[in-house]
Amino acid sequence: MSATLEAPHSTQADSFPLRNLDHVHFYAGNAKQAAYFYRAAFGMTWTGYKGPETGSRDVVSYLLEQSRIRFLISSPLTPLHPMAEALRLHGDGVHDIAFEVDDAAASWSRAIERGAESAYGPQELTSAQGAVRMAAIKAYGDVIHSFVDRRSYQGALLPGYRAVESDTVARPTGLRHIDHMVGNVALGEMNRWVEFYQRVMGFSVFQSFDDKDISTEYSALMSKVMATGNGRIKFPINEPAPGRRKSQIDEYLEFHHGPGVQHIALSTGGIISTVARLAAQGVEFLRVPPEYYRQVWSRVGKIDEPAEELERLGILVDRDDEGYLLQIFTKPAGDRPTLFFEIIQRKGSRSFGKGNFKALFEAIEREQAARGNL
Numbered sequence: 001m002s003a004t005l006e007a008p009h010s011t012q013a014d015s016f017p018l019r020n021l022d023h024v025h026f027y028a029g030n031a032k033q034a035a036y037f038y039r040a041a042f043g044m045t046w047t048g049y050k051g052p053e054t055g056s057r058d059v060v061s062y063l064l065e066q067s068r069i070r071f072l073i074s075s076p077l078t079p080l081h082p083m084a085e086a087l088r089l090h091g092d093g094v095h096d097i098a099f100e101v102d103d104a105a106a107s108w109s110r111a112i113e114r115g116a117e118s119a120y121g122p123q124e125l126t127s128a129q130g131a132v133r134m135a136a137i138k139a140y141g142d143v144i145h146s147f148v149d150r151r152s153y154q155g156a157l158l159p160g161y162r163a164v165e166s167d168t169v170a171r172p173t174g175l176r177h178i179d180h181m182v183g184n185v186a187l188g189e190m191n192r193w194v195e196f197y198q199r200v201m202g203f204s205v206f207q208s209f210d211d212k213d214i215s216t217e218y219s220a221l222m223s224k225v226m227a228t229g230n231g232r233i234k235f236p237i238n239e240p241a242p243g244r245r246k247s248q249i250d251e252y253l254e255f256h257h258g259p260g261v262q263h264i265a266l267s268t269g270g271i272i273s274t275v276a277r278l279a280a281q282g283v284e285f286l287r288v289p290p291e292y293y294r295q296v297w298s299r300v301g302k303i304d305e306p307a308e309e310l311e312r313l314g315i316l317v318d319r320d321d322e323g324y325l326l327q328i329f330t331k332p333a334g335d336r337p338t339l340f341f342e343i344i345q346r347k348g349s350r351s352f353g354k355g356n357f358k359a360l361f362e363a364i365e366r367e368q369a370a371r372g373n374l
């Protein structure tokens, strides 16, 4: 199979053009309350609504936006809707990572030709503002990728949604766009999914980490970072590696009941003010021990941000050949120890904070131990 892979970069932009991430679609047990959390804590603004009042009898959806980040949060209104079964299995989490494309049907057909399985065929959603064309393929676990073509649509939202004019709950936090989204897959499955993204969607391997890079005393994982042809969207894929105890990936797979999206990294231009606001609004972050900051400055050298502020907020720093990055990770966003978020600010670095892996994973393991899952 690998002999048929596309050559990296030179042909990829043509091989499967993806304009950008269009939106991330979450399933939630109670979309109204989940939407409130993302508005009040993460600062998303409620901009669109679909439900019984708009003629949607079986599903309710909230569209939330902040700068270029677009979240769609849905709940089923009947127990027999397939969304209800997905929620029973996985709990709240990401169902669809949707891409904006020029031609949804063409993207879908090309993906199917290259061996992808269809999630739903080409369909057209129309309103007075025009038409949005969509189609989707299946990815790891029950995650799907929708292809969204908005070229014939003048509205800001999607057809079928009612615009929400003002949101008095939203408390913006300076989050700008999605930097990367990470998938967890089962032991031995990472390369299968890496190959899938290469073969079907023209991605290339941007970076890889083995269990020597990412291991603690107890557990290990392996990771490959996939990037789209235009390099704009990055998708690391993790699999557990054998360790002395249950790894964080194993815990995820157990509680999510299979592969799925592990974390979404949201980018900010000012991580200190963003994290301070998120924390004040109730977002819970993982903390590394104070010793981390006794070693980090000799490792990363001089940076623009005040060290004491970073330490006070628990923000991590890492440097590579191209520059540095600042990052921090939340605790799980819901009740199950599955999906969490990363807040990241890049100052030249395009990597993923390898220097922080050990401190970070030990922090995750302390949480796992507290849950009785280590």
Ligand code: FE2
Pocket: 180, 182, 263, 265, 342, 352
């Ligand atoms: Fe990340």
